[in-house]
Amino acid sequence: ELKLNTEDISAVQVIRRSVDARSKNPIFRARAIVYLNEEPVDIYSPINFKHVKDNKKVLIVGMGPAGMFAALRLIELGIKPIILERGKDVQSRRKDLREIQQFGNVNPDSNYCFGEGGAGTYSDGKLYTRSTKRGDVNRILNILVQHGSQKEILIDAHPHIGSNILPKVVQAIRQTIIDCGGEIHFDSRVTDFILDGKKMKGLIVNETKEFLGDSVILATGHSARDIYYLLDKHKIKLEEKPFAMGVRIEHPQKLIDEIQYHSKERNPNLPASSYNLACQVDDRGVYSFCMCPGGIIIPASTSSEELVLNGMSVSRRDSPFANSGLVVSVDEKDWEK
Template identity: 55%
Template sequence: MQKEIEITVSPNQIHDTDILIALGAEQLKVEHSRIQGHHVRKRSIDARGRKVVYRLRVIFYIDEPRSLEVFSASIKQVHDAPSVIIIGAGPAGLFAAYRCLERGLKPIVLERGKPVKERRRDLAKINREGLVNPESNYCFGEGGAGTYSDGKLYTRSNKRGDVEKVLQIFVQHGAPSDILVDARPHIGTNILPHIIEDMRHTILEFGGEILFDCRVDDILADFGQVKGVRISNGEIIKSNHVIVATGHSARDIFHLFQQKGWLIEAKPFALGVRIEHPQEIIDQAQYHCSIRPENLPPAYYSLVEQVNRRGVFSFCMCPGGIIAPCSTEDQEIVVNGWSPSKRNNPHANSGTVIQINLEDVPNSLSDPFALLHFQQAVEQQAFQMGGGNLVAPAQRMVDFVQQKVSSTLPTNSYKPGTKSVDLDEVLPSFVHQALRGALPLFGKKMKGYYTNEAILVGVESRTSSPIRIPRHKETLQHPEISGLYPCGEGAGYAGGIVSAAIDGINCVDAIP
């Protein structure tokens, strides 16, 4: 007999099997000896009270041995199978390729950037020299932006597809099994590259193809039916099914659609700054302690406020993390955050952003590029204010609210460097006004948050794509081009690693 119940334990009891079984026996009103095994199905931290506790959903095996289903994907050899072209090797593209193997289709993945190991050299140049390779950076290359974007797997996308299956595939390729249990699963940027490589090996082993340094310059169609693509070396690759999974920063794909007269449309996105605190401030606020207990991870937060009828919210919070330069072109500043698996860096950072709506930008209903051009202008202004070499404009938090240029900036994790500026000269007026109103309110919600020890680094602008590529709700194909499947974050249908992966799977499942 199996019984699933919720039990609550203190942080110092979380790894004590005897205590878990004793609590289970007590709650189930059975003899301790009758419990022959247990399995923690879900684990979350509850810090709402004065004492922080773990809440566990546990399956107890009573009078029978523990038995767990072993995940096993049914993938096929596809060397000679019908092909599907997948543009982009980010989460959407890789999981689309994996799903092709399950369906007996041959994925041909075309990635403009480099394999993940080679990609590291270009990231080093970005951090040390401020040099951006437009084909290989934090956004482009094997694994896409997700590889160097912390590896957070928390999602609310259950209605879109099988989240558990995505997590199981990650575990099958080397992710820690804890991601199947934790309420806010996280892999870490140091582990993700190895998982991505292992997924590549699976795709190749079963007959798929992955081509790197292979930018798609044209998508070929005839009489409303996709026929294939032309890549950067001039070669034409043919297929009647093309999945466009290029990510939110592949602006050239949007221009390609415009040149061909194919439907695209402006889409709201969010823009703001990265805010970084010493991690100990966040730990003290969330765990109600002076020193974080050993069995609790670095604390995270999620904050939201309404200011001037605008939502201001934290986004992609990275405990023990790093602020990274995520520009994809020269003369622009874009920042994001990531964390290693242990989240053991001394700072915590989070995007803090404001929604940019169509009505905020002139001509957005008639010009699909209106919000993208707005995004570009802010990124270019941030670059100018930073002074070059990807030095980012920055300001202390209280100074920003009080409209003072900071005389000094705190030590922070952004490697190319920061420059003290008036961020009002970087951010659009309605953005900095909403942000200025929200930060003191966040401080009332979370003790210690509103402090001049925190730094605002500009700009966080690639929260999602400012353009959507439309598709039919049922077929997931572009309304004008049969066989063309807009997919993932870049097309406007996902927001994170797991939702992008699910969308990649869904697009393959839509292929007749």
């Protein structure tokens, strides 16, 4: 007990909330700050971005999360970002996504992976990292709220924006970059590097147009294979990186709720439940990944000759199905086999 006079409590501010479903009866957990005779400090803290139109320039290849947040960070540091994105803006992407969904026609430059916002724009928007090099997570969450995301992501243990809200957030980030003097060029596929000895001075776009800058950031994601060929062509060092691959599995959401919440019917106050599984098989890690409660499975191919699947949920997570990736770790030793 705090042994406080309730009249002295001026505010109670929740700073973290989660559901603990490990026991038979799920528990709502919350961490809060109690203010005594003082005004609460808002956990939302927007950032003031600078105007950088005539400043030093850095070229960024790709407008997924890495490219967008690199641009915003450069603006904070007083540097002008110029983003080159092979895909289309977030609205124009919709037509190409319908072509995939209805007819199986894949535009190699505009699909679920390529285009403004990258793969996450139209496939979920979960906010988490397995990396131990986490950086300032709260800063990222605040920037997302500043650009239209729901404030709940600042306190949720497992924050999620949703594919219905993310496009608007991405558009707002684009507008901030432009308003601050940055540039964004869509339908701009990098086809070569401009090198001066060992220094990269610029980029060739769509075979003809030159862009020059003081530095270059490659934020191209995992499916821009042509960039790896370019790096190899110019004898730029490449290094293998461990990754994971596997399949996507789907279940009735009601089944997952029954297992996780130990009840035939989910309490209406509880969210659609999720899970996280991991084990070792023959000294190799096998684990669930990108679990989507109340979600759907979508086609995420970047060419017509491949089949790639992903999962997503809208903010309500109200689909009758749940899905998850089930993946196996692949490391450098496997390349030698």
